[in-house]
Amino acid sequence: MNENLVKECEQIMLSEFSEMHGQIKLLHEERTNLFGALRQLEEANLEAGASGIHSSLGRGKYSECSTTASSDDKQEFEDVSEEDEPSFHDTKEYFNEPNIGSGSNLSNNSGSADIKRRTKLPDPAEKEKAVSLWSMIKDNVGKDLTRVCLPVYFNEPISSLQKCFEDLEYSYLLDRAYEHGKSGNGLLRALNVAAFAVSGYASTEGRHCKPFNPLLGETYEADFPEKGIRFFSEKVSHHPTVIASHCEGKGWKFWGDTKLRSKFWGRSIQVEPVGVLTLEFDDGEVFQWSKVTSTIYNIILGKLYCDHHGVMQIRGNRQHSCTLKFKEQSLLERNPHQVNGFVEDVAGKKAATVFGKWDDSLYYVTGDGVSKTKVSDPASNASLLWKRTKPPLNVTRYNLTSFAITLNELTPGLKEMLPPTDSRLRPDQRHLENGEYEKANLEKQRLERRQRMSRQLQESGWRPRWFEKQGENETFKYTGGYWEARGDRSWDDCPDIFGEFREEQLSDSA
Numbered sequence: 001m002n003e004n005l006v007k008e009c010e011q012i013m014l015s016e017f018s019e020m021h022g023q024i025k026l027l028h029e030e031r032t033n034l035f036g037a038l039r040q041l042e043e044a045n046l047e048a049g050a051s052g053i054h055s056s057l058g059r060g061k062y063s064e065c066s067t068t069a070s071s072d073d074k075q076e077f078e079d080v081s082e083e084d085e086p087s088f089h090d091t092k093e094y095f096n097e098p099n100i101g102s103g104s105n106l107s108n109n110s111g112s113a114d115i116k117r118r119t120k121l122p123d124p125a126e127k128e129k130a131v132s133l134w135s136m137i138k139d140n141v142g143k144d145l146t147r148v149c150l151p152v153y154f155n156e157p158i159s160s161l162q163k164c165f166e167d168l169e170y171s172y173l174l175d176r177a178y179e180h181g182k183s184g185n186g187l188l189r190a191l192n193v194a195a196f197a198v199s200g201y202a203s204t205e206g207r208h209c210k211p212f213n214p215l216l217g218e219t220y221e222a223d224f225p226e227k228g229i230r231f232f233s234e235k236v237s238h239h240p241t242v243i244a245s246h247c248e249g250k251g252w253k254f255w256g257d258t259k260l261r262s263k264f265w266g267r268s269i270q271v272e273p274v275g276v277l278t279l280e281f282d283d284g285e286v287f288q289w290s291k292v293t294s295t296i297y298n299i300i301l302g303k304l305y306c307d308h309h310g311v312m313q314i315r316g317n318r319q320h321s322c323t324l325k326f327k328e329q330s331l332l333e334r335n336p337h338q339v340n341g342f343v344e345d346v347a348g349k350k351a352a353t354v355f356g357k358w359d360d361s362l363y364y365v366t367g368d369g370v371s372k373t374k375v376s377d378p379a380s381n382a383s384l385l386w387k388r389t390k391p392p393l394n395v396t397r398y399n400l401t402s403f404a405i406t407l408n409e410l411t412p413g414l415k416e417m418l419p420p421t422d423s424r425l426r427p428d429q430r431h432l433e434n435g436e437y438e439k440a441n442l443e444k445q446r447l448e449r450r451q452r453m454s455r456q457l458q459e460s461g462w463r464p465r466w467f468e469k470q471g472e473n474e475t476f477k478y479t480g481g482y483w484e485a486r487g488d489r490s491w492d493d494c495p496d497i498f499g500e501f502r503e504e505q506l507s508d509s510a
């Protein structure tokens with residue numbers, strides 16, 4: 001087949017995923033079948049002189065709900081929680097003055113190494129609405145459903161750029177890995193790197209909402225001196241969606257770009273992240289790996305959940321490499337989320353066995369593991385590498401971790417430092433976080449309209465501001481300068497991507 005045609009098709013598929021259009025198509029098919037059946041039933045019913053069938057579907061008959069536009073707010077939403085949550089919003093908690101603490105070499109220019117971060121999201125301004133995808137779709141019968149943009153209710157108040165930073169929640173594992181390697185223990189370095197690679201999946205458990213798809217050129221910075229890290233990411237391509245990120249820690253750098261390739265399997269979606277993650281220690285040891293496949297189940301019916309499966313090869317350039325197997329959850333699985341693997345040396349000898357669960361903990365045993373201990377029994381002589389932190393006290397329907405809760409916060413003094421492209425300034429996401437759903441929806445529609453220009457922007461020679469394609473496999477590498485520019489707040493060349501769209505913006509970049 002024609003190569004270009006295949007490429008083109010692939011591109012279309014990818015962009016479809018980013019807008020979740022695929023799901024809608026599937027839903028469309030399902031419901032077309034359903035309505036077909038319904039029509040037959042109704043015809044049969046009419047013939048029999050009965051008319052009670054519609055009520056069983058809750059709302060109107062199929063012929064009535066065909067013309068409402070997606071943006072129309074006449075859509076019916078079901079309220080689940082009747083009682084009002086008691087509000088214990090404490091403003092002091094959010095606007096604490098930062099204390100000047102012992103700074104790390106990475107601390108920001110405001111000199112506040114001891115930033116007090118929030119422990120919960122703002123209380124929603126409006127009452128939350130529970131919306132099922134089905135209730136969305138049933139009001140759009142007869143329309144081209146691929147043109148329907150999902151309302152903000154399906155989103156979590158986190159952008160994909162911020163979600164990439166969630167992989168660094170357990171960055172202390174990399175600090176440990178650095179120290180172990182420095183003191184000559186290459187095996188423990190490799191083990192901690194393996195634990196880090198697994199720990200990034202922990203936050204995906206129980207998360208059922210879609211992150212915001214960033215606009216082309218949108219960025220996110222995370223300066224976390226308390227963790228000794230500084231992270232930066234940018235959306236570098238819209239068709240297909242590619243996010244590039246770069247993180248600096250104590251003795252290490254971690255970077256990579258992620259492009260998602262997706263496949264639709266009836267009721268589930270399989271996501272294959274394409275791209276290589278690189279971890280480089282200051283002493284020259286490098287580890288590289290790719291993320292495993294993730295599947296999101298029960299998109300249409302039942303409880304939505306996410307599983308990760310496949311083999312992760314963490315290749316090192318010195319003594320040790322690691323192979324991790326994420327076991328696919330079977331229908332009758334009593335012990336889901338299992339990860340097993342081993343670290344081997346250059347001679348191919350197994351130096352340690354690792355086992356655990358991606359949503360809970362990871363252990364290791366030195367040697368090949370099998371002869372010395374029962375792998376499934378962590379109580380034996382296995383040592384703990386990583387344990388997930390407890391969920392926050394105030395869980396919301398987004399199920400964010402304590403760490404994720406802090407990611408979209410505008411800590412004191414931060415707003416003035418940010419470029420106009422930072423995710424924290426994205427209005428619809430901010431409104432959603434505040435529970436202002438109506439405003440959030442309006443802004444989301446405006447920005448989505450704007451985003452449709454991105455293909456044109458990209459084709460007319462748009463370039464990422466902070467990353468550049470490098471090397472034979474064309475990975476995006478950070479070109480530097482962001483934190484320096486932040487020091488002088490010189491954001492003149494950063495476009496106002498969340499503002500009103502102006503025609504010149506197309507010609508500017510050409």
Ligand SMILES: CC(C)CCC[C@@H](C)[C@H]1CC[C@H]2[C@@H]3CC=C4C[C@@H](O)CC[C@]4(C)[C@H]3CC[C@]12C
Nearest residue numbers: 154204207208209210211271273291294296306
């Ligand atoms: C809107 C409704 C219908 C669907 C919600 C889908 C949610 C659960 C989906 C949408 C996008 C998905 C993410 C897409 C990409 C990745 C990167 C991968 O390495 C780990 C899983 C992870 C992080 C997925 C987790 C599940 C996810 C957040």
